[in-house]
Amino acid sequence: MAEKLVENITAMEEDFAKWYTDIVKKAELIDYSSVKGCMIIKPAGYALWENIQRELDRRFKETGVENVYMPLFIPESLLQKEKDHVEGFAPEVAWVTQGGLEPLTEKLCVRPTSETLFCDLYKNDVHSYRDLPKNYNQWCSVVRWEKTTRPFLRSREFLWQEGHTIHATYDEAEERTVMMLNVYADFCKDFLAIPTIRGRKTDKEKFAGAEETYTIEAMMHDGKALQSGTSHNFGDGFAKAFGIEYTDKDNKLHHPFQTSWGVSTRIIGAIIMVHGDSEGLVLPPKVAPTQIVIIPIQQKKEGVLEAAGKLKDALKDFRVKVDDSDRSPGYKFSEQEMRGFPARIEIGPRDIENGECVVVRRDTRQKYTVKLDEISDFMKKLLEEIHNDMYERAKKHLQESMYDAATYDEFKKIMNEKPGFVRAMWCGNVECEDRIKADTTATSRCIPFEDRDEISKTCICCGKPAKHLVYWGKAY
Amino acid sequence: MAEKLVENITAMEEDFAKWYTDIVKKAELIDYSSVKGCMIIKPAGYALWENIQRELDRRFKETGVENVYMPLFIPESLLQKEKDHVEGFAPEVAWVTQGGLEPLTEKLCVRPTSETLFCDLYKNDVHSYRDLPKNYNQWCSVVRWEKTTRPFLRSREFLWQEGHTIHATYDEAEERTVMMLNVYADFCKDFLAIPTIRGRKTDKEKFAGAEETYTIEAMMHDGKALQSGTSHNFGDGFAKAFGIEYTDKDNKLHHPFQTSWGVSTRIIGAIIMVHGDSEGLVLPPKVAPTQIVIIPIQQKKEGVLEAAGKLKDALKDFRVKVDDSDRSPGYKFSEQEMRGFPARIEIGPRDIENGECVVVRRDTRQKYTVKLDEISDFMKKLLEEIHNDMYERAKKHLQESMYDAATYDEFKKIMNEKPGFVRAMWCGNVECEDRIKADTTATSRCIPFEDRDEISKTCICCGKPAKHLVYWGKAY
Incomplete structure (x- = not known):
């Protein structure tokens, strides 16, 4: 009985992809739907997204961001205004061709991202330097007609936020672009206990229409990269394509500068693959919808449920649930492990007699005997400790799975085996990126902000003079 | 200068429809987009929706509701499973026929509402009485291909929440249906200062596929009705159409019972049309994104901006903004009136000398001189008073615009003139509803819960024996 919930989880070491889909299904985060490639986000999954949304939204607003809502549809002619952008997105959008009983005169795409819609708005609203900057964001769903899909990581519809800002100068746009990347990196560290690498994308990996794309890259348990948030500086390219102009203090017309930045439900995939283990989810305490589950032992005995209720009252600063269902304690323990609640508290007749309870943390399974009247202080410290330990373990994994290569043979051997x-160093040419991808399936993840070492003088691939240190990896 | 912002607002008495569109545009709540019939919700409008969402979501969760997210698309075959439902919605949906570069084998509609998707989920997830009830809700956008559109009131895409619950018994479903209608009515009263009439829809006005539809109806300034929230009991009709069955404690298979209920961005239209006046928006304090605006007088004089800042600090329990832009005070006053901030505080050199400030409420324009060290207590009481007064004024308007008719001539005369x-009484036949609509453009708004008086023995229209007292009105 105790093992029932977990007996069907594939071992992580055996088949990581299968382990992942087992977890999302058995922890009831998502379900598949009748619409191929679209997912149903169930209560346990959506509660994670609500916590992510609340915290990110708070951090955005602290930097002066305002929320808006733009239409779901983009007319074909509007999508086509910026050349690189339409080339990047047109092949993967869904098209509405009929409204009500009649065919549309112009087909509409379901937004894959909303740069073009924001440009259309800014063209109407931005005329003077007094109208700048505008720091807008929206929470919405977008659609990209992907061929192969995986829960949270790649689906035809996903939830995200997309920030879109417009500024008088390039420097101000650049400052906003980097600021939002840092908001994402700090959020991952402080809230999700996920270390990320911040860096710049190569031209090949840039967003369609961007001048610069910055990224945070996280490393999953299996050593693969997950691009977890991106921030783009568009320069004045979109403004020129859409004819957005403003009169500056000098009384002359100028094109303004734009940015966009986004984080999606994909980040839930990172939580699962960075922290999860063979028993199920392991949720970082700050994002966990239930932080503590109280499991009464011999709950039919007098006083047990009352004591569990009192414990809950004492823990009013936390998100706590009492599991008083008629399942066995063993079943409840394995359910807590599967669902990844950061800690459980066991309380039975003997504990009550001793004025104690037993606390078990999810990440290490370590047990503590705690006096009932000290439980709130204890849990406050413990949840902080769990967060920090989870972050440190993830960071250690990242550091230990980072290798240097000075020759192409070495590079291919590591990529193949570890x-x-x-x-590794890179010359700056897309041909080398293409060849590396063909040879190893690895892609350039980023040119890191914080690591400027020189590993060799020449490009790992072609041997020509090196321009950049690049982090390479296989990616989701 | 002072009049600049408001000079172009059409007078309410002159042309109510034009007054309405002037307000939504000039208070910067929405903007039109390149997509016909779809609106852009700008920061001032979206902040209203965020406050509505936060408060409703809290009230839902108190009743045990959990949030989920369902796909944006519904395959044609799924939409067609419930006969009445597809008849009601198919003529007004948008169809996706192409995904990426290829035509779809089955066309997908953009959800106009999600009953069919929830049924598809419940069919997979509900097997035993242990799986019941499920009380799910989602916040999302839906699309209905309307021919004529108006900001907030009727648009091709709008934001809403749709609750979908499933229960073991009809009675439990009925209890949930009424419970959510009451949540809506209480929310309108407590949070938006809008009185509503709760009642049951006639068969003609019911939701497509529902056994019973309950509604809250609000009265706008112009005497028209706005259906502001609905709650539907589906009985087991959808469960039968979708083959949803569960094993009860008696070990036999049964069809479960379902409900759905929704409130949309339409409610923002009600806020405007119930409370607004000829100078602009009048926002109820609880939903107002800015509750108090502080306007410094002679702000360049020493100490004025500091005093405004101190006032803001003293009012930390409220949503406060200091308007220190270089506009004139007169301009700022008229902007506060246009945007509907519930109160403004004026503070200048003489006020500071006297240890006072001037408070002006938006709804009545009444002025108060208040000691600076009493401002927080004063504003707390004043905002409560504004809320209550706004509610009472709206209620008085509703009561004074409610007439009885015992004969059809009387009915038509009132409908025509007032x-x-x-x-008025009604026999229960749709033919009479159709004739009344043809003769007067009025529709049956509801059979009220709380008003059981008998006005006459016979139907106002056909003279046959009357079955129900009905509230009739012209509606948005």
Whole structure:
């Protein structure tokens, strides 16, 4: 009985992809729907997204961001205004061709992203330097007609936020672009206990229409990269394509500068694959919808449920649930492990007699005997400790799975044999990126902000003079 | 200068429809987009929706509701499973026929509402009485291909929440249906200062596929009705159409019972049309994104901006903004009136000398001189008073615009001459509803819960024996 919930989870070491889909299904985060490639986000999954949304939204607003809502549809002619952008997105959008009983005169795409719609708005609203900057964001769903899909990681519809800002100068746009990347990196560290690498994308990996794309890259348990948030500086390219102009203090017309930045439900995939283990989810305490589950032992005995209720009252600063269902304690323990609640508290007749309870943390399974009247202080410290330990373990994994390569043979050998990222020099040409991808399936993840070492003088691939240190990896 | 912002607002008495569109545009709540019939919700409008969402979501969760997210698309075959439902919605949906570069094998509609998707989920997830009830809700956008559109009131895409619950018994479903209608009515009263009439829809006005539809109806300034929230009991009709069955404690298979209920961005239209006046928006304090605006007078004089800042600090329990832009005070006053901030505080050199400030409420324009060290207590009481007064004024308007009719001539005369609702008896036949609509453009708003008086023995229209007292009105 105790094992029932977990007996069907594939071992992580055996088949990581299968382990992942087992977890999302059995922890009831998502379900498949009748619409191929679209997912149903169930209560346990959506509660994670609500916590992510609340915290990110708070951090955005602290930097002066305002929320808006733009239409779901983009007319074909509007999508086509910026050349690189339409080339990047047109092949993967869904098209509405009929409204009500009549065919449309112009087909509409379901937004894959909303740069073009924001440009259309800014063209109407931005005329003077007094109208700048505008720091807008929206929470919405977008659609990209992907061929192969995986829960949270790649689906035809997903939830996200997309920030879109417009500024008088390039420097101000650049500052906003980097600021939002840092908001994402700090959020991942402080709230999700996920270390990320911040860096710049190569031209090949840039967003369609961007001048610069910055990224945070996280490393999953299997050594693969997950691009977890991106921030784009568009320069004045979109403004020129859409004819957005403003009169500056000098009384002359100028094109303004734009940015966009986004984080999606994909980040839930990162939580699962960075922290999860063979028994199920392991949720970082700050994002966990239930932080503590109280499991009464011999709950039919007098006083047990009352004591569990009192414990809950004492823990009013936390998100706590009492599991008083008629399942066995063993079943409840394995359910807590599967669902990844950061800690459980066991309380039975003997504990009550001793004025104690037993606390078990999810991440390490360590047990503590705690006096009932000290439980709130204890849990406050414990949840902080769990967060920090989870972050440190993830960071250690990242550091230990990072290799240097100075020759192409070495590079290919590591990529072939060891999961993780490889640090190697690159000449700056897309041909080398293409060849590396063909040879190893690895892609350039980023040119890191914080790591400027020189590993060799020449490009790992072609041998020409090196321009950049790049982190390479296989990616989701 | 002072009049600049408001000079172009059409007078309410002159042309109510034009007054309405002037307000939504000039208070910067929405903007039109390149997509016909779809609106852009701008920061001032979206902040209203965020406050509505936060408060409703809290009230839902108190009743045990959990949030989920369902796909944006519904395959044609799924939409067609429930006969009445597809008849009601198919003529007004948008169809996706192409995904990426290829035509779809089955066309997908953009959800106009999600009953069919929830049934598809419940069919997979509900097997035993242990799986019941499920009380799910989602916040999302839906699309209905309307021919004529108006900001907030009727648009091709709008934001809403749709609750979908499933229960073991009819009675439990009925209890949930009424419970959510009451949540809506209480929310309108407590949070938006809008009185509503709760009642049951006639068969003609019911939701497509529902056994019973309950509604809250609000009365706008012009005497027209706005259906502001609905709650539907589906009985087991959808469960039968979708083959949803569960094993009860008696070990036999049964069809479960379902409900759905929704409130949309339409409710923002009600806020405007119930409370607004000829100077602009009048926002109820609880939903107002800015509750108090502080306007410094002679702000360049020493100490004025500091005093405004101190006032803001003293009012930390409220949503406060200091308007220190370089506009004139007169301009700022008229902007506060246009945007509907519930109160403004004026503070200048003489006020500071006297240790005072001037408070002006938006709804009545009444002025108060208040000691600076009493401002927080004063504003707390004043905002409560504004809320209560706004509610009472709206209620008085509703009561004074409600007429009784005992004969059809009387009915037509009132409908023709007086804005408002008419109470009149009805036989229960749709033919009479159709004739009344043809003769007067009025529709049956509801069979009220709380008003069981008998005005006459016979139907106002056909003279046959009367079955119900009905509230009739012209509606948005």
